[in-house]
Amino acid sequence: MYPQLIILMKFIKPILLILIFFFLSTKNSYSQTVNWESLKSDQKHIVSAHAGWDYAIVYGVSYGYQIKSKMPILLNVDFSIPAGEKVLEDFKTKIGAQFRLYKINHFQFSASIHGIYRRYENPLVRLQNFGSEMKGIAGYYKPKWFVAAEVGFDKAIVTHFKHSNLYRENYYADVKDGWYIPTGGNFSYGLQAGYSFKKSDILLRLGSVVTQNFSTKPTIPFYAEISYNFKILRVSK
16 A cells, blocks of 8 residues: 555544534534523423424424422423434433523523533444533513523533444544544524413524634534423322
């Protein structure tokens, strides 16, 4: 084999790793959108369905549980997958909490923090990623409707690589599987709005994404989501 080709193949691995890290870290995270002003204290359970654009057409479901506390707090879990033929080959799960920090008249400020687990697979590599997301929301809330601004940060913390035989045979035979620690992350910023009924909400989110150094954006640098919440009363004993 020519020495130049050997050198080129050695450069392919880090280039592919950088591209894959960028792909994982630019996955914007959905969170259960809430109209705090319409949420009653006895509505303990919120079941949601959402669909939208997140670097692909994505759809998923969420569940939130309102705990009894002085500060309104929702514990929630979310599962989403991209549209495609191979279900569960790629997916994202998140678990965490969102809480209202402050209220003055109809202006309210809330925050959320979630842990994220993502899986991505293609013919060359299978990746499993653990990350985190933090978000702040400030808006004007009424019982029937609300509009708010949101700012979030999504961090890809650690990723496990499992390379396929196709990769080893065609790119780099000595590639190592295992855990890698990326340093990338993304900021997201946008708007959310909703209209509330007695037991349900229709919600919309729109926004943009930029890397943490504010120097680059993905090819399609925006996200969009429409979702539906159904609020269930506490079950009496």
